[in-house]
Amino acid sequence: MPIIASNFKTNHTRKSTNDFISSINEYLKSNDIKSEVYVFPTATSLNDFDTVKNLTVGTQNAYYTEKGSFTGEIGTQQLDEFGIKTILIGHSERRHILGESQEEIAKKYEFYKALGYTIIYCIGEPLEVKESGLENTLEYIYEQFVGIDTNYENLILAYEPVWAIGTGVTATNDDIKNVHTAIKEKIDKPLLYGGSVKVNNVREICEIPNVDGALIGTASWIKEDFIQIIDNTKDL
Ligand SMILES: O=C(CO)COP(=O)(O)O
Secondary structure (H helix, E strand, C coil): CCEEEEECCCCCCHHHHHHHHHHHHHHHHHCCCCCEEEEECCHHHCCCCCCCCCCEECECCCCCCCCCCCCCCCCHHHHHHCCCCEEEECCHHHHHHCCCCHHHHHHHHHHHHHCCCEEEEEECCCHHHHCCCHHHHHHHHHHCCCCCCCCCCCEEEEECCHHHCCCCCCCCHHHHHHHHHHHHHHCCCCEEECCCCCCCCHHHHHCCCCCCEEEECHHHCCHHHHHHHHHHHCCC
C-alpha cells in the first residue's frame, strides 16, 4: 500500500484547507480506504482537525525549538496546540530557495527525532548534477544524509529530483528505479518519489521497484485530483 502525501507548499487558505482535509478524510472513511495519506498545509492553516482520523496532517516546516525569538518561525509550542507530530525536513525548496544548510537541516532532524516526530526527509539533486551521471547523483544525495540518523524508526524518505519539482518534467521510470534501488541498498526505510507526479502517472510510478509512494505538490492541490490520485493507487 503506497504512502500518498500532499505538500500544499504556499497554497490554500485556512478555509480551503479545512474543506480539503475534511473531504479527503470523508472519502477515505466512507470508502474504507486504508491508504496511508498525509497532508502538509501551510503553517497558517494548521489546526487540530479533531474529527480527522483517516489521514495525518503534518507541518511543512518548523524551527528546532519549543518557543523563543526566531522571527517568522514556529516551534513545538505552536505544533503541540494542534497535536501535530509529523514534519517535512530537507525539502529542496528550503535548501535551494530558502538557503537551509545541511548543518541546519541536521539540527532540525535531531530535534524532531528526539521528540518522536514522524519525519519525511527529502533528498534530491539539481539538474547539473543529474546531467553529470548516476554516480555523481548518488554521491550528491548521500551528502544530504550527513548528520542524519537513517536508523530512526519514524523516518520516511522522499527522493525529489530538483529538476522535476514543479516543472511538469517527471523523472523517467529508469531514473526513479536506479536512484531508489541504490538508496534502498543503503537505507531500508520507506522511500517516496516526488517531482511532477500526476493523476495519470502516479500508479505507474508507485509500481516501480523500491518506490513506496509519492510526495506530490501541484497535482495534489485540487481535492478532486488528490482523491483520484488516492483512488488510482489504493489497490497497490
Ligand atoms: O516538491 C514536491 C512535493 O514536495 C513536488 O512538487 P510537484 O508535484 O509540484 O512537482
